[in-house]
Amino acid sequence: MRAAVLHRFGGTDALELHDDWPDPHVGPGDALVEVHACSVGRALDVEARGRGADFHVRLPRILGSDPAGVVRAVGSAVRDFRPGDRVVSTSSLFCGRCEWCRRGDTHACEDHGALGIQRDGGDAELCAVPAGTLAPVPDHVSFVQAAAMGVAYPVSWNLLRHAGRLDAGQDVLVMGAAGGLGIAGVLIARALGAHPIAAVGSPQRMRQCRELLGVQDVVSYADAGWGERVRGLSRDGRGVDVVFENISDPATFDDALSTLRTGGHLVTCGSHGGGTVPLCSQRLYRRNLTVAGRTGASVTMTREVFALVAEGRLQPPPVPHVFPLEEIAAAHEAAAGRGLFNRAVLQIRPEVPPAGRGGPDPPRRQTPA
Ligand SMILES: [Zn+2]
Known part of the structure; x- marks a missing residue:
């Protein structure tokens, strides 16, 4: 072979x-x-x-x-x-x-x-x-x-639905929303009837999230005060129910945690942003927050x-x-x-369209912009 x-x-x-x-x-x-x-x-x-x-x-x-x-x-x-x-x-x-x-x-x-x-x-x-x-x-x-x-789909499902208990009508902040886990998180949130707020690191990625995922609410964590903006986008301005953290960047972790409403869950998997992050324990216990990690x-x-x-x-x-x-x-x-x-x-092989589907996916090469 x-x-x-x-x-x-x-x-x-x-x-x-x-x-x-x-x-x-x-x-x-x-x-x-x-x-x-x-x-x-x-x-x-x-x-x-x-x-x-x-x-x-x-x-x-x-x-x-x-x-x-x-x-x-x-x-x-x-x-x-x-x-x-x-x-x-x-x-x-x-x-x-x-x-x-x-x-x-x-x-x-x-x-x-x-x-x-x-x-x-x-x-x-x-x-x-x-x-x-x-x-x-x-x-x-x-x-x-x-x-x-x-x-991406099984682990995002485990994190959002099982660890984060995300449900219809709730708000969820999805960090790294242009990555494989983040994209799965946005689509799973929507499938559950929840409201996804996508967070990415650049204007180009904000545009991609709007155009390719159809997300309305997108923020950039390169912008000052982005955490406050996320809370403002939640249903009553009190913050989101779940933060889907999957980057573990010390520069963004605490701001992401700050967007949670009382009793909220931060769920995490993935650490390409560094892996070791500051965690304010007072924020954690005063607001009854849960931080949970899962693999697979x-x-x-x-x-x-x-x-x-x-x-x-x-x-x-x-x-x-x-x-x-x-x-x-x-x-x-x-x-x-x-x-x-x-x-x-x-x-690895050309796509053969099964009955009811459109044309094949032609192999095409694209380099990152
Ligand atoms: Zn075993």
Whole structure:
């Protein structure tokens, strides 16, 4: 099969394209997926490529945590999927045996891992994926869109709905609203009947949020007094119910916390803004605030969020930056920068439109502005 293989840790030249890499071994619990698209993200792709030893990546390795495509074969123990199914990987690997897995919290597994890190991922024509990691892709969603949803939708759902208890009629501030998690957060908020307020770092991103996501209320955290502006946009001016923090930038964290109304929840995952932030404990206890972090999502949560997509209640995201597999180095360069709107996605096979859908997504290359 064709595959982009990482033979050493380093720059984008450490990724080598092979035309005849051995096909993956399919275990009893695996599905063999014919990959159509796979996203390139910062942590599991760019950072794993550069310093994968810190992630315990063993070489050679095929990166790619969220391949989307068609099931070609399944192992003897797989019951939920069969050949021909359209699927996407949510990346989460779990043992199925530990205390957390037995109670259904597979995202908290003691032996938690990620596809493309602990085992070969989707930057290839074929990928063997544990069936418990897959979610079904509805016909109206392209594989390019599905690849951009595989990791982002389940974790954003876990954070907003489960950790943040976001509900209809509530206000939510979505930080990093032009990134993969942020875009998922805006669309999930809307699907729940909540009011999303998008926060980004530049006028260009404000414009993208309005044009590509259709969000009315957008603020820039580059502007002084932006936190006050957010409170003013909430339904009664008293602040938002939930802050969806996913950047952990010490320069913006406290302002984001300050937008919460009494009893509000700040939920977080992701730390490309730094990771260590100041936290005013008085603000926390005087206003009965909760700060919660989550990684990934359980199998049950993943089913919940993809059911909303299948029902047409939750939109798939816009994906403006698509690269053919041959340009994986350019995709990594783009993902390492800060100019992308949503994740970069590799298109590995041309999209075949299922019945009822429009034309294919042609592979197109776009560099960040
Ligand atoms: Zn486990």
